[in-house]
Amino acid sequence: MVHVVNCWDELCNWCILLLENLCHLTGLTYGFINVLFFCILGPLSTLCFMGSTATAMFGKSDLVKRRLTYVFAVVGLLCILAILFPCLWAAITL
Numbered sequence: 620m621v622h623v624v625n626c627w628d629e630l631c632n633w634c635i636l637l638l639e640n641l642c643h644l645t646g647l648t649y650g651f652i653n654v655l656f657f658c659i660l661g662p663l664s665t666l667c668f669m670g671s672t673a674t675a676m677f678g679k680s681d682l683v684k685r686r687l688t689y690v691f692a693v694v695g696l697l698c699i700l701a702i703l704f705p706c707l708w709a710a711i712t713l
Contacts (some may be wrong), residue, residue: 641709660698667695 642649671691678684 636713637706637709638660639707640713644706644709644712656702664695664702666697667691667698671695 638649638652641647645652670692671688674684674687674691674694678687
């Protein structure tokens with residue numbers, strides 16, 4: 620049987636190693652980190668950026684439009700940073 624390894628398999632294995640290292644650093648389980656990143660923070664950031672775009676396009680008053688767009692964009696950015704910084708920390712300590 621031929622063992623084929625492509626770049627996607629290597630990337631997947633590296634990401635798994637990164638999440639496992641993050642588990643050891645934080646003391647959280649692999650499943651919890653996976654759910655937190657990919658089921659909560661990822662979709663939340665997408666919804667926030669969609670809300671930001673929708674309020675910028677369809678907002679009624681300028682003041683409300685500006686404030687809501689800003690709030691949605693900041694929350695979306697915080698969600699992305701909440702994923703990015705722990706992953707960078709885990710990658711540095713590998």
